[in-house]
Amino acid sequence: xxxxxxxxxxxxxxxxxxxxxxxxxxxxxxxxxxxxxxxxxxxxxxxxxxxxxxxxxxxxxxxxxxxxxxxxxxxxxxxxxxxxxxxxxxxxxxxxxxxxxxxxxxxxxxxxxxxxxxxxxxxxxxxxxxxxxxxxxxxxxxxxxxxxxxxxxxxxxxxxxxxxx
Amino acid sequence: xxxxxxxxxxxxxxxxxxxxxxxxxxxxxxxxxxxxxxxxxxxxxxxxxxxxxxxxxxxxxxxxxxxxxxxxxxxxx
Numbered sequence: 001x002x003x004x005x006x007x008x009x010x011x012x013x014x015x016x017x018x019x020x021x022x023x024x025x026x027x028x029x030x031x032x033x034x035x036x037x038x039x040x041x042x043x044x045x046x047x048x049x050x051x052x053x054x055x056x057x058x059x060x061x062x063x064x065x066x067x068x069x070x071x072x073x074x075x076x077x078x079x080x081x082x083x084x085x086x087x088x089x090x091x092x093x094x095x096x097x098x099x100x101x102x103x104x105x106x107x108x109x110x111x112x113x114x115x116x117x118x119x120x121x122x123x124x125x126x127x128x129x130x131x132x133x134x135x136x137x138x139x140x141x142x143x144x145x146x147x148x149x150x151x152x153x154x155x156x157x158x159x160x161x162x163x164x165x
Numbered sequence: 166x167x168x169x170x171x172x173x174x175x176x177x178x179x180x181x182x183x184x185x186x187x188x189x190x191x192x193x194x195x196x197x198x199x200x201x202x203x204x205x206x207x208x209x210x211x212x213x214x215x216x217x218x219x220x221x222x223x224x225x226x227x228x229x230x231x232x233x234x235x236x237x238x239x240x241x242x
Contacts, residue, residue: 068173070173076218076219077218098241109241110241138213139239139241140175140241152240156239
Protein backbone atom coordinates (compact mmCIF):
# COMPACT_ATOMS: atom_id res chain seq x y z
CA UNK A 1 0.00 0.00 0.00
CA UNK A 2 1.43 3.39 -0.97
CA UNK A 3 1.50 6.34 1.39
CA UNK A 4 -0.90 8.61 -0.52
CA UNK A 5 -3.60 5.92 -0.36
CA UNK A 6 -2.95 5.25 3.29
CA UNK A 7 -3.23 8.96 3.97
CA UNK A 8 -6.54 9.06 2.11
CA UNK A 9 -8.06 6.27 4.15
CA UNK A 10 -7.16 7.99 7.39
CA UNK A 11 -8.86 11.22 6.38
CA UNK A 12 -12.06 9.86 4.90
CA UNK A 13 -15.03 9.20 7.15
CA UNK A 14 -18.19 7.19 6.78
CA UNK A 15 -21.52 6.40 8.34
CA UNK A 16 -23.31 3.08 7.85
CA UNK A 17 -26.83 2.46 9.09
CA UNK A 18 -29.31 -0.40 8.95
CA UNK A 19 -32.84 0.88 9.25
CA UNK A 20 -36.02 -0.98 10.24
CA UNK A 21 -38.33 1.91 9.37
CA UNK A 22 -39.14 3.86 6.23
CA UNK A 23 -36.53 6.56 5.66
CA UNK A 24 -36.35 9.60 3.43
CA UNK A 25 -33.00 9.47 1.58
CA UNK A 26 -33.04 13.17 0.66
CA UNK A 27 -33.60 14.18 4.27
CA UNK A 28 -30.80 11.84 5.37
CA UNK A 29 -28.41 13.37 2.82
CA UNK A 30 -29.38 16.88 3.86
CA UNK A 31 -28.91 16.13 7.57
CA UNK A 32 -25.64 14.30 7.06
CA UNK A 33 -24.22 16.96 4.78
CA UNK A 34 -25.22 19.65 7.31
CA UNK A 35 -23.07 17.82 9.87
CA UNK A 36 -20.02 17.99 7.57
CA UNK A 37 -19.19 21.58 8.55
CA UNK A 38 -15.45 20.85 8.43
CA UNK A 39 -15.83 19.90 4.74
CA UNK A 40 -17.82 22.97 3.66
CA UNK A 41 -16.08 24.36 0.58
CA UNK A 42 -13.95 21.22 0.21
CA UNK A 43 -16.38 18.98 -1.69
CA UNK A 44 -17.40 19.82 -5.22
CA UNK A 45 -19.31 16.62 -5.92
CA UNK A 46 -21.88 14.44 -4.17
CA UNK A 47 -22.57 11.10 -5.83
CA UNK A 48 -25.89 9.56 -4.85
CA UNK A 49 -27.61 6.27 -5.58
CA UNK A 50 -31.10 5.55 -4.24
CA UNK A 51 -32.63 2.11 -4.74
CA UNK A 52 -36.38 1.68 -4.21
CA UNK A 53 -38.64 -1.35 -4.00
CA UNK A 54 -40.58 -2.19 -7.17
CA UNK A 55 -44.08 -3.70 -7.12
CA UNK A 56 -43.10 -6.26 -9.76
CA UNK A 57 -40.33 -8.82 -10.23
CA UNK A 58 -39.81 -11.57 -12.80
CA UNK A 59 -43.25 -10.94 -14.31
CA UNK A 60 -45.15 -11.13 -10.99
CA UNK A 61 -46.83 -8.47 -8.87
CA UNK A 62 -45.04 -8.14 -5.54
CA UNK A 63 -46.95 -6.75 -2.56
CA UNK A 64 -44.22 -6.72 0.12
CA UNK A 65 -40.83 -8.09 0.99
CA UNK A 66 -38.86 -9.23 4.02
CA UNK A 67 -35.19 -8.31 4.11
CA UNK A 68 -33.17 -10.73 6.20
CA UNK A 69 -29.57 -9.91 7.11
CA UNK A 70 -26.64 -11.33 9.06
CA UNK A 71 -26.25 -8.96 12.03
CA UNK A 72 -22.63 -8.01 12.52
CA UNK A 73 -21.38 -9.36 9.20
CA UNK A 74 -23.57 -6.98 7.20
CA UNK A 75 -22.11 -3.94 8.94
CA UNK A 76 -18.60 -5.37 8.71
CA UNK A 77 -18.88 -6.00 4.96
CA UNK A 78 -20.39 -2.57 4.27
CA UNK A 79 -17.58 -0.94 6.22
CA UNK A 80 -14.95 -2.92 4.28
CA UNK A 81 -16.59 -1.98 0.96
CA UNK A 82 -16.50 1.73 1.81
CA UNK A 83 -12.90 1.42 3.05
CA UNK A 84 -11.93 -0.22 -0.25
CA UNK A 85 -13.63 2.62 -2.15
CA UNK A 86 -11.69 5.10 -0.03
CA UNK A 87 -8.45 3.42 -1.08
CA UNK A 88 -9.30 3.68 -4.77
CA UNK A 89 -10.85 7.16 -4.97
CA UNK A 90 -10.42 10.47 -3.19
CA UNK A 91 -13.46 10.52 -0.92
CA UNK A 92 -14.12 13.02 1.82
CA UNK A 93 -17.08 11.23 3.39
CA UNK A 94 -19.61 8.46 2.69
CA UNK A 95 -23.08 7.54 3.88
CA UNK A 96 -24.71 4.13 3.36
CA UNK A 97 -28.20 3.30 4.65
CA UNK A 98 -29.98 -0.01 3.99
CA UNK A 99 -33.45 -1.15 5.04
CA UNK A 100 -33.99 -4.41 6.95
CA UNK A 101 -37.19 -6.24 7.94
CA UNK A 102 -40.59 -5.65 6.32
CA UNK A 103 -40.51 -3.41 3.25
CA UNK A 104 -43.32 -2.26 0.97
CA UNK A 105 -43.19 -0.69 -2.49
CA UNK A 106 -42.23 2.08 -3.15
CA UNK A 107 -40.08 2.27 0.02
CA UNK A 108 -36.44 3.18 -0.39
CA UNK A 109 -34.24 0.11 0.12
CA UNK A 110 -30.78 1.59 -0.07
CA UNK A 111 -28.97 4.91 -0.12
CA UNK A 112 -25.32 5.36 -1.10
CA UNK A 113 -23.92 8.89 -0.99
CA UNK A 114 -20.30 9.95 -1.33
CA UNK A 115 -18.67 13.36 -1.12
CA UNK A 116 -15.50 14.23 -3.04
CA UNK A 117 -13.67 17.23 -4.48
CA UNK A 118 -14.34 16.22 -8.09
CA UNK A 119 -17.16 14.41 -9.91
CA UNK A 120 -15.15 11.47 -11.25
CA UNK A 121 -14.45 10.12 -7.79
CA UNK A 122 -18.05 10.63 -6.70
CA UNK A 123 -19.54 8.88 -9.76
CA UNK A 124 -17.12 5.96 -9.73
CA UNK A 125 -17.01 5.37 -5.98
CA UNK A 126 -20.77 5.47 -5.51
CA UNK A 127 -21.22 2.89 -8.27
CA UNK A 128 -18.44 0.70 -6.88
CA UNK A 129 -19.97 0.75 -3.41
CA UNK A 130 -23.40 -0.13 -4.81
CA UNK A 131 -22.15 -2.99 -7.01
CA UNK A 132 -20.05 -4.43 -4.17
CA UNK A 133 -23.00 -4.15 -1.79
CA UNK A 134 -25.16 -6.12 -4.24
CA UNK A 135 -22.65 -8.96 -4.47
CA UNK A 136 -21.11 -9.06 -0.96
CA UNK A 137 -23.33 -7.57 1.75
CA UNK A 138 -25.30 -10.40 3.42
CA UNK A 139 -28.91 -9.37 2.82
CA UNK A 140 -31.62 -11.67 1.43
CA UNK A 141 -35.00 -10.71 -0.01
CA UNK A 142 -38.13 -12.79 0.49
CA UNK A 143 -40.99 -11.53 -1.64
CA UNK A 144 -44.72 -11.83 -1.02
CA UNK A 145 -46.62 -12.01 -4.31
CA UNK A 146 -50.14 -10.74 -4.92
CA UNK A 147 -51.24 -14.41 -4.91
CA UNK A 148 -50.06 -14.68 -1.29
CA UNK A 149 -47.16 -16.92 -2.28
CA UNK A 150 -43.74 -16.27 -0.68
CA UNK A 151 -40.47 -16.75 -2.55
CA UNK A 152 -36.80 -15.99 -2.00
CA UNK A 153 -35.05 -13.85 -4.59
CA UNK A 154 -32.31 -16.19 -5.79
CA UNK A 155 -29.70 -13.79 -7.07
CA UNK A 156 -29.03 -10.19 -7.94
CA UNK A 157 -28.71 -9.01 -11.52
CA UNK A 158 -25.37 -7.73 -12.77
CA UNK A 159 -25.31 -3.95 -12.67
CA UNK A 160 -22.91 -3.66 -15.59
CA UNK A 161 -25.01 -5.75 -18.03
CA UNK A 162 -26.11 -2.71 -20.04
CA UNK A 163 -22.53 -1.83 -20.98
CA UNK A 164 -21.89 -5.12 -22.78
CA UNK A 165 -24.68 -4.49 -25.31
CA UNK B 166 -14.95 -26.75 22.67
CA UNK B 167 -17.20 -25.99 19.75
CA UNK B 168 -17.81 -24.14 16.51
CA UNK B 169 -20.98 -22.08 16.23
CA UNK B 170 -22.69 -22.70 12.89
CA UNK B 171 -25.33 -20.40 11.43
CA UNK B 172 -27.66 -20.71 8.42
CA UNK B 173 -29.52 -17.88 6.71
CA UNK B 174 -32.44 -17.22 4.35
CA UNK B 175 -33.61 -20.08 2.08
CA UNK B 176 -30.83 -22.31 3.40
CA UNK B 177 -32.13 -21.92 6.96
CA UNK B 178 -35.51 -23.17 5.69
CA UNK B 179 -34.11 -26.14 3.78
CA UNK B 180 -31.86 -27.17 6.67
CA UNK B 181 -34.71 -26.57 9.12
CA UNK B 182 -32.49 -24.81 11.67
CA UNK B 183 -30.92 -21.38 12.11
CA UNK B 184 -28.03 -22.54 14.25
CA UNK B 185 -25.98 -25.59 15.09
CA UNK B 186 -23.04 -26.38 17.26
CA UNK B 187 -20.18 -28.58 16.10
CA UNK B 188 -18.02 -30.09 18.81
CA UNK B 189 -14.39 -30.53 17.89
CA UNK B 190 -10.98 -30.36 19.51
CA UNK B 191 -9.04 -29.94 16.26
CA UNK B 192 -9.30 -27.71 13.14
CA UNK B 193 -11.79 -28.99 10.54
CA UNK B 194 -12.48 -28.16 6.89
CA UNK B 195 -15.80 -26.34 6.53
CA UNK B 196 -17.03 -29.08 4.19
CA UNK B 197 -16.51 -31.66 6.94
CA UNK B 198 -18.53 -29.52 9.35
CA UNK B 199 -21.35 -29.35 6.79
CA UNK B 200 -21.28 -33.12 6.23
CA UNK B 201 -21.29 -33.85 9.95
CA UNK B 202 -24.27 -31.59 10.61
CA UNK B 203 -26.21 -32.26 7.39
CA UNK B 204 -25.39 -35.82 6.29
CA UNK B 205 -28.58 -36.05 4.19
CA UNK B 206 -28.07 -32.76 2.36
CA UNK B 207 -25.38 -32.10 -0.28
CA UNK B 208 -23.65 -28.76 0.16
CA UNK B 209 -25.12 -26.47 -2.56
CA UNK B 210 -22.53 -25.33 -5.14
CA UNK B 211 -23.64 -21.71 -4.99
CA UNK B 212 -23.35 -21.65 -1.20
CA UNK B 213 -21.46 -18.75 0.36
CA UNK B 214 -19.39 -19.39 3.47
CA UNK B 215 -18.13 -17.00 6.13
CA UNK B 216 -15.86 -17.60 9.10
CA UNK B 217 -16.01 -14.97 11.82
CA UNK B 218 -17.99 -12.77 9.39
CA UNK B 219 -15.38 -12.84 6.62
CA UNK B 220 -15.91 -14.69 3.33
CA UNK B 221 -13.85 -17.86 2.91
CA UNK B 222 -13.45 -20.50 0.20
CA UNK B 223 -15.10 -23.92 0.36
CA UNK B 224 -11.83 -25.54 1.47
CA UNK B 225 -11.24 -23.21 4.44
CA UNK B 226 -10.54 -24.57 7.92
CA UNK B 227 -12.38 -23.72 11.12
CA UNK B 228 -11.41 -24.26 14.71
CA UNK B 229 -12.75 -24.09 18.22
CA UNK B 230 -14.41 -20.76 18.98
CA UNK B 231 -15.04 -19.82 15.33
CA UNK B 232 -18.41 -18.72 14.02
CA UNK B 233 -19.11 -20.44 10.70
CA UNK B 234 -21.99 -19.28 8.49
CA UNK B 235 -23.54 -20.90 5.42
CA UNK B 236 -25.88 -18.91 3.20
CA UNK B 237 -27.22 -18.57 -0.36
CA UNK B 238 -26.11 -15.80 -2.79
CA UNK B 239 -26.90 -12.39 -1.33
CA UNK B 240 -29.71 -10.26 -2.77
CA UNK B 241 -29.56 -6.89 -1.04
CA UNK B 242 -29.71 -3.40 -2.52
